[in-house]
Amino acid sequence: MKHNYQKTYSLLPIFTTILLTTFPFYIRAADYYSPSLLNIAGMDTQLTNEDLDVFKENDLAPGDYYVKFYINNNHIFSKEVKFVLMPGDNGTKTLIPCFSLIEWESFGIDFHNPQSIEQECFNINRIEYMKSYLDLNTSVYSLSIPQAMINKKRINEIEEKKWDNGIPAVFINYSFSSFNRYEHGKFDDNYYGNIQTKVNFDAWRFRNYSTWSNNANEKNKWNNISNTISRNINVIKSELTLGNLYTSSQLFDSFKFKGVKLATDRQMEPYDLTNYAPSVNGIANSESVVTIVQNDQVIYKKSVPAGPFEITDYYPMSNGGNLYVSVQESNGSEVNFIVPFSSIAFLERKGSIKYSLASGKYDGNNKGDGTYINEAEIYYGLTDYVTIFSGVLLANDYQAYAFGSGFNLGNIGAITADIVHSKANLTNDVLNGNAFRVNYSKRIELTNTSVTLAGFRHFDTDFLNINDAFSYDEKYQSNNDKLKNEYTLSLTQPIFNNSSSINLNTVVYQYSSGNKQQSYNAGFNSNINRITYSIYYTYSKGQQFNHDNKSAYNLNLNMSVPFDLFDRSMHVNYGISTDDQHRTLQTARLSGNYGESYRGNWDIYQSYGDKGVGYAGGLSTAYRSSYAVMNAGYAYSEHSKNLNYGISGAFVGTQYGVVLAPSMQETSALILTKGAQGVGVINGQSVETNSSGLAIVPGIAPYRKNTLAIDTKTLPEDTEIENNIINNVIPTKGALILADFEAKKGYKILFKLKHSTYKELPVGAKAIEEDGTTHLVSNFNTLYLVTEKPTGKIKINWKNEGVYESCSMDYNVEHNLSNNGLYLINSDCR
Structure with missing residues (x-):
């Protein structure tokens, strides 16, 4: 032909x-040429962006250019900027942005003893180690300067201004399941569903959670579980919430209420300030490099100018391990010192404040319902090593007051102690009691042992928390066995060069009558090449764990062997367990995945036990499409057969159209590619754009920089995108942000x-x-x-x-x- x-x-x-x-002279109106256009038929290679760099024009004319402005990879702004030629130390003139010293400092740069501060265009070419480039093909100006000149506080303020509350949207998360059981000649059908409705408008978030059930006991029953309205308050780094709520106190027991809550949201803090850490202080005799090492890992390195320095913007690796600090001077000399570090819940950075306020009507489904309550608590970092905290809970017939302190004791560990006093006005009596608590945390560096929580709590006989006080039955409680002491321990010990670990968890309850409830759990985890195995032992005693008040134990051995078959990853698992009745149960399992991008998974298992345990088996599968997650399973035993199936997903409605998605988490992004269908999103599993060019990327991080990217290999031939990556997206909590890739669709x-x-x-x-x-x-x-x-x-x-x-x-x-x-x-x- x-x-x-x-x-x-x-x-x-x-x-x-x-x-x-x-x-570059025409960059403001010039058209973009995609490197993919250089894929000429018959050629096996493509010129990449790196190949194109050699064609950049360095001798650019001064003038006004629209640029995306970056300092040390931090996006500062995007706008038109005047560029002028200024000489460097070697006399060579290069283009730089024309900003005054005050303007440069507003971008987060600290100049030490600046020269010519009155200049209209401050010459940054004089900065030692400064590097910059102007790429007008992508409208990017990037400036790299020494870290010591960066004003981190100012950079954080700039980023806060970029927090994106997202676009108006309506979300509906749904999940429906069917559980059908056949046993002893009878069928038992159960259907369950839940719907989460969400509405976003600016910074406001409305949330509703409802459930539906249909079975022999409940015919088409709907339950409205909760309704809330919330929003962020950036100025005070807090979240305001109204509706059906639970308190989030660390000092008092949580309870349900209808009202309003205002609390610190640590997610709004810069990442390196979210957790407790003592400041690192010292003096540099010259331009120096400060390095912080914890648990043999470098966790921080920064250049500092001569003079006193204070470092707070580092993030500790764990709850323990001293900080080894080295200050390397410009002449090669080095000063070393240690900052003691141990951490535990309740500790705050020096000068930091965390608080929580709650007010409303108690809603605990007991006689206290409708009682007005007010709760407040505050935590303050008094020094680098001491935190104090206090709280109060007030109601008509119940009051509680809490006081405590936390200490970073360095090599000794970290400890907190608090006391809560309660007063309950009962029908025929007034009970006053105290609860005392001590928690301890320590990492033993010599053995690398982590005692993550060792706790003791004592309760007076007349101490009541608010839930117990409002449900108190004086006739019944007079003979009730009350909790007196509680002991907890959690320990982790890595062994064999951290390739294995031993874990121990213990909890013991002592009651006023002398009765005890005990639970001990010990485990060992390890691997040989790709084969993983574990051994777990559990021991329990007391009526809380078995009704005859005798001891019970269970010993488990599990092993998993991965392998590849037909270019698919699979796992064979084997487990065997025995208990105090000398019964043995063995289970074999085979699992794997299927479909494009491994969207589906399957699982088959068979078990057999002696001494009346019997046999059981089953198979299940789940598939995650671009629109929903579907699952089904079948299980059987000697006496019953079970069939289950379900579907879950989300509807999202915006001004740009409606999107069906397999899931919709609290903070997400809406991808927009202007009608280009089937475009894959690198950030999201099994996510691709629909016929309107829309897709949802769930689960992006609030108040943090996020990067969103699309797979250019999946672009239709009639679609062109200048930049397949969008950087520095910073959503607020619960936001649906728009990621418009500005696709050009046509010939x-x-x-x-x-x-x-x-x-x-x-x-x-x-x-x-x-x-x-x-x-x-x-x-x-x-x-x-x-x-x-x-x-x-x-x-x-x-x-x-x-x-x-x-x-x-x-x-x-x-x-x-x-x-x-x-x-x-x-x-x-x-």
């Missing part, structure tokens, strides 16, 4: 044309222009489509554009020696064949 191809373009002119049509055309009079049309001549869309003519009589119209007319205007001239041309892409989505057209402009 004979094909009527258009004239074949030689490879070199096409490369040269595209690469040289990126002159990609590269014109080779001819004119009867002019051999070369002027670079920068305006090419205007019929709808007014403007493009610019580039070097070598080339014009590149993306248009939605397969046919049309283009008019080109330019100025020649003060005289305006023009020509026009018609085009029709249907008369041409595309090469990887690019139409190459020869056109006469008349």
Whole structure:
């Protein structure tokens, strides 16, 4: 079959044309040339962005350019900036932004003894170790300066201004399940569902949680569990919430109420300030590098100027381990010292305040319902090593007061102690009691042992928490066995070069009658190459764990062996257990995945036990599509058969359209690609755009920089995206932020222009489509554009020696064949 191809373009002119049509002088209106256009048929390689760097123009003209402005990879702003030529120390002039000293400092830069502070354009070329580049093809100006000159507080303030409350949206998360059981000749069908409805408007978040059930006892029963309205209050780093709530106190027992809560939200703090850490102070005799090492790992390194320094913006690795600090001077000398460090809940950084306020009506489904309550607590970092805290809980017939302190004792460990006094006005009596608590945490560096929590709590006989006080039955409680003491311990010991670990967890309850309830759990985890195995032992005694008040134990051994079959990852698991009744249970399991991008998973198991345990088995599968998650399973035993299936997902409605998604977490992003369907999102598992070019990326981090990216290999041929990565997206909690990749959808055309009079049309001549869309003519009589119209007319205007001239041309892409989505057209402009 004979094909009527258009004239074949030689490879070199096409490369040269595209690469040289990126002159910076016209960047504000210049068109973007995707590197994918250089994928010429028959070629196995593609010129990457790195290859294009060699064609950048360094000798740029001073002027005003629209740029995305970065300092040390932190995005400061995007706007038009005046660039001027200024000399460096070597006398070479380079383009720099024209800002005064005050403006530069507002961007988060600290200048030490600056020169020429009155200049309109402060010369940053004089900064030692300063590097910068201006890439007008991507409209980026990036400045790199020594870390010691960065004002971290100012950078954090700049980032706070970029917090994005997102777009207005309505979300519906749903989950429906069916559980069908056949046993002893009878069927038992149970259906369950839950719906979470969310509405976002600016910073406000409305949330509703409802459940539905249908079984023999409840026919089509709906329950409205909770309704809340919340928003962030940035100025005080707090969250305000109204509705059906639970208190989040660390000093008092939590309870349900209807009202309002205002509390510190640590997520709003910079990442390196969210957890407790003592400040690192010292004196540098010259420009120095400070390094902090914890548990043999470098966790922080920063250059500091000569003089006193204080470092607070580091993030400790764990709850324990002293900080080994070295200060390396410019002359090579080194000073070393140790900052003692142990941490535990309740500890705050020096000068830091955390608080929680709650007010409303008690809602505990007992006689206390409707009682007005008020609760407040506050934590304050008194020094680097001492935190004090206090709380109060007030109601008509109940009051409680709490006081305590926490201490970082360095090598000794970290400890907190608090006391709570309660007063309950009962029908026939007034009970006053105290509860005392001590918690301890320590990492033993010599053995690498972590005692994550060792606690003791004592309760007076007359002490009551608010839930017990409001449900108190004096006739029943007079003979009730009350909790007197509580002991807890959690310990972790890595062994064999941290490839294995031993874990121990213990809890013991002592009652006023002398009765005890005990639970001990010990475990060992390890691996041999890819094979993992574990041994667990549990021991319990007391009526809370078994009704006959005898001891019970269980010993488990589990092993998992991964392997690959048919290019798929699979696992074989085997487990065996025995208990105090000398019964043995063995279970074998095989699991794996299937589908594109491993969207589906399956699992098959079979177990057998002796001495009346019997056999059991089953199989299950789940598949995560772009719109929902579906699951099904079947299980059987000697006496019953079970079938279950379900579906879960989310509906999201916005001004840009409706999206179905497999899940919708509290903070998410809406991907927009202007109608391009099937575009894969790198950040999201099994996420791709729908027919409207929309997709949801769930679970992005609130108040943190997020990067969103799309897979350019999945772009349709008629779609072009200048930048497939969006950086520095900072959502507030619960926000749905818009990530618009500014896709251009249409016909990609590269014109080779001819004119009867002019051999070369002027670079920068305006090419205007019929709808007014403007493009610019580039070097070598080339014009590149993306248009939605397969046919049309283009008019080109330019100025020649003060005289305006023009020509026009018609085009029709249907008369041409595309090469990887690019139409190459020869056109006469008349």
